[in-house]
Amino acid sequence: MDNRIQELLKEKRGALIEPEVMEILSEYAITVPRSSVVKDLEGARKAAAAMGYPVVLKVVSRDILHKSEAGGVAVDLGDGAELEDAWNEMRSRLKERAPSADIEGFLVEEMVPRGVEVIVGALRDEQFGPAVMFGSGGTAVELFKDVSFRLAPVDREEALEMMRECRGYPLLTGFRGAQPCDVETVADVITKLSIIMCELDRLKELEINPLVAYPDGVVAVDARATLVGGE
Amino acid sequence: MESSLDPFFNPRSIAVVGASAVPGKLSRIIMESLDRSGFAGEVYPVNPKYSEVMGRRCYPDIGSIGECVDLAVFAVPASAAVRLMKEASGRVRGAIVISGGFSETGREGRAAEEELKRAAKEGGVRVIGPNCMGIYDTVSSVDTLFVPEDRVRRPPKGSIAVLSQSGSFALTAMDELAVESIGVSRVVSYGNKIDVSEADCLEFLADDDATRAVVLYIEGINDGRRFVEAAKRCSEKKTLMALKVGRHGAGKRAASSHTGAIAGRYELYRAAFKKASIIELSGYEDIIDGCRALAANDPVDGRRVMIVTDGGGMGVGIADACSEVGLVVVPLPEEKKEVLRPVFPGYFTVNNPLDLTGSVTDEWFEKALSVALDGDDYDLAIVAALWGPPHLTDRLPERLAGAARSSGKPVIVCSPGGEYTRKRRALFEEAGLAVFSTPESAVRAASILLARGVQR
Numbered sequence: 001m002d003n004r005i006q007e008l009l010k011e012k013r014g015a016l017i018e019p020e021v022m023e024i025l026s027e028y029a030i031t032v033p034r035s036s037v038v039k040d041l042e043g044a045r046k047a048a049a050a051m052g053y054p055v056v057l058k059v060v061s062r063d064i065l066h067k068s069e070a071g072g073v074a075v076d077l078g079d080g081a082e083l084e085d086a087w088n089e090m091r092s093r094l095k096e097r098a099p100s101a102d103i104e105g106f107l108v109e110e111m112v113p114r115g116v117e118v119i120v121g122a123l124r125d126e127q128f129g130p131a132v133m134f135g136s137g138g139t140a141v142e143l144f145k146d147v148s149f150r151l152a153p154v155d156r157e158e159a160l161e162m163m164r165e166c167r168g169y170p171l172l173t174g175f176r177g178a179q180p181c182d183v184e185t186v187a188d189v190i191t192k193l194s195i196i197m198c199e200l201d202r203l204k205e206l207e208i209n210p211l212v213a214y215p216d217g218v219v220a221v222d223a224r225a226t227l228v229g230g231e
Numbered sequence: 232m233e234s235s236l237d238p239f240f241n242p243r244s245i246a247v248v249g250a251s252a253v254p255g256k257l258s259r260i261i262m263e264s265l266d267r268s269g270f271a272g273e274v275y276p277v278n279p280k281y282s283e284v285m286g287r288r289c290y291p292d293i294g295s296i297g298e299c300v301d302l303a304v305f306a307v308p309a310s311a312a313v314r315l316m317k318e319a320s321g322r323v324r325g326a327i328v329i330s331g332g333f334s335e336t337g338r339e340g341r342a343a344e345e346e347l348k349r350a351a352k353e354g355g356v357r358v359i360g361p362n363c364m365g366i367y368d369t370v371s372s373v374d375t376l377f378v379p380e381d382r383v384r385r386p387p388k389g390s391i392a393v394l395s396q397s398g399s400f401a402l403t404a405m406d407e408l409a410v411e412s413i414g415v416s417r418v419v420s421y422g423n424k425i426d427v428s429e430a431d432c433l434e435f436l437a438d439d440d441a442t443r444a445v446v447l448y449i450e451g452i453n454d455g456r457r458f459v460e461a462a463k464r465c466s467e468k469k470t471l472m473a474l475k476v477g478r479h480g481a482g483k484r485a486a487s488s489h490t491g492a493i494a495g496r497y498e499l500y501r502a503a504f505k506k507a508s509i510i511e512l513s514g515y516e517d518i519i520d521g522c523r524a525l526a527a528n529d530p531v532d533g534r535r536v537m538i539v540t541d542g543g544g545m546g547v548g549i550a551d552a553c554s555e556v557g558l559v560v561v562p563l564p565e566e567k568k569e570v571l572r573p574v575f576p577g578y579f580t581v582n583n584p585l586d587l588t589g590s591v592t593d594e595w596f597e598k599a600l601s602v603a604l605d606g607d608d609y610d611l612a613i614v615a616a617l618w619g620p621p622h623l624t625d626r627l628p629e630r631l632a633g634a635a636r637s638s639g640k641p642v643i644v645c646s647p648g649g650e651y652t653r654k655r656r657a658l659f660e661e662a663g664l665a666v667f668s669t670p671e672s673a674v675r676a677a678s679i680l681l682a683r684g685v686q687r
Contacts, residue, residue: 121490128455128499133490141489149494149502151459207488224488 009202012227017060018107021223024200025208028192032220035109041087045080047108054078054111057086059094063101065224070098076111112219116171116181117210120189122152122197124204124228130197134159134190136168138210152194159187159194172213181213189218204228236427236435238325239359240417241371242301243272246293246323248315249307250276252284257329257377258306259285268367268374268385275300293318304365304375305330312361313346320354327375328360334423335362348425363422364398367405370416370441378402389414390443391522394432396421396450404446407519411660413526416441430454430461437465444525446518447473447509455503462507470530472521472679474512475500510682517675520667524676527665528641531681533610535561537603538584540615541591541623546584549613549645549670556678560584561609570602592622597630604638611641611680613673618652625658632662641680645673 059072071093074086117138135147309332365375395401635642659666
């Protein structure tokens with residue numbers, strides 16, 4: 001394992017910020033959106049122009065684990081004017097809803113196309129050690145609980161089996177005439193997440209939600225992680 | 232093979248510590264159980280109050296036995312257990328501590344349990360319990376259960392092992408298995424498991440030739456990873472089934488992710504079962520059904536099922552239930568239809584499910600089953616035998632069993648009905664067939680037989 005990541009985790013407490021989680025995922029060759037962290041509107045404009053509109057704007061703060069609820073996410077910003085509006089709105093919303101949060105910056109991220117949203121998560125259990133979860137249903141996952149767990153590490157076969165156990169699996173294989181998604185790569189992400197949990201023992205929870213699946217690959221659009229002994 | 236659990240599963244001598252001469256006392260019942268089970272080694276009652284118990288010389292303390300005892304059963308109050316465990320040091324290889332009053336009772340009990348654990352460890356004594364029933368073992372003929380045999384029957388010798396955290400559960404299951412003559416190899420009630428755990432037992436059973444299948448009743452596992460490793464090794468050679476109780480207890484973790492919020496304790500147990508190829512059971516009925524199915528059949532790798540019945544409606548109902556558990560009701564191949572058509576009246580629809588109608592005879596049932604199971608078209612069969620049709624005789628079960636034996640494939644019998652039917656259950660059991668009284672339980676049993684093959 002990359003020492004840099006181990007070092008990074010050693011000095012952290014509580015939760016990681018999204019760019020840190022994305023760095024870990026990239027290190028394990030999980031595709032993440034192109035992004036850059038900016039400090040001000042000027043930086044945001046430059047970053048957006050460089051990667052091309054539309055973009056997503058997200059707040060970066062260790063104190064804000066649920067970014068959407070705090071008003072810290074704006075999607076599908078089509079040009080510079082929309083970006084500026086979103087920037088100003090976000091700043092005032094955050095002042096209102098998360099006044100004490102220490103804001104480290106903002107993330108300008110490419111807006112990925114629509115695909116099939118799934119969730120791939122992992123946690124460390126006190127009795128059974130690291131485990132991974134696959135789930136369908138995107139944001140409604142806690143409602144429908146269409147999920148499947150395995151103890152880590154899992155191999156490709158187990159990962160595919162986990163996916164097939166979910167009722168929502170047909171959404172990935174071409175439901176109602178849609179093009180089938182790249183289930184092999186989804187399985188690959190499940191496997192990798194299970195390996196990350198085994199290798200990085202400071203991680204307590206790690207979750208990609210959503211992981212967007214396409215006919216030719218996947219993108220980890222949003223991710224979060226918490227650390228052991230960080231509460 | 233030598234195992235550190237040999238004192239429990241292959242003892243040459245047993246001491247009953249606290250043995251009483253008073254009929255009805257638990258320690259006295261344990262003496263009776265050991266007598267009845269036909270244990271061939273030495274049995275030493277230990278109790279300073281008596282010089283003789285049930286015709287055997289009684290020793291005042293463990294030390295005065297004069298030889299190292301393989302197994303000591305402690306049937307003494309919790310307050311005396313620690314002192315006696317210290318006395319057992321170097322004189323006893325394994326101890327079953329029946330006594331309750333330890334960690335299950337609260338803080339003081341936990342402290343006493345720690346002390347007991349320390350004494351055993353320092354003295355080099357392996358321990359099952361405390362707060363347990365101990366062992367019923369048909370291989371070594373050991374029975375340490377403190378319940379009278381006329382209240383709770385003991386099953387005959389067989390190939391199913393039962394590991395249970397709960398003593399009362401182990402007893403109840405044994406009693407039910409005994410009624411149907413379903414045999415067991417070794418039953419262990421391990422209670423608070425201060426030393427020997429389910430993982431230790433699974434390690435032993437993995438290499439135990441007498442055991443073909445293991446049923447686990449789990450309340451909680453302490454070392455999850457070790458359990459999974461032991462179970463994985465065991466399930467490479469045996470069928471493992473487990474019921475985990477306390478699924479909906481307070482297991483909520485402080486979570487900041489969806490994964491953490493959804494993952495209750497039971498999800499993790501389930502993940503562990505899958506990892507170790509353990510068949511997950513959903514309740515008490517599943518355990519009895521699973522034992523019944525596995526006592527008479529080997530697990531199967533395929534899921535193609537043939538349904539033969541003399542009740543059309545019952546056949547359809549079974550086919551529905553099959554689809555729900557992943558069994559595939561494959562249509563009867565054309566060649567087989569041609570073989571079977573001349574056997575039956577012309578108005579028959581020969582297919583799967585195969586309805587032999589009210590005109591059915593023993594021969595038809597036997598013929599249909601053996602033709603269907605011949606070759607590689609099906610992996611198993613469910614026979615729904617309704618006793619209404621007047622031509623059926625009491626020889627039917629034996630004939631079905633004959634067809635099942637020569638096919639070498641599992642055959643599950645479903646025989647629902649009232650008085651006449653219920654009296655004939657024993658005929659199927661005597662013929663060596665697993666018989667169930669509802670379509671649902673028959674199909675569930677079939678699904679347990681294939682769960683192992685399908686998980687892999």
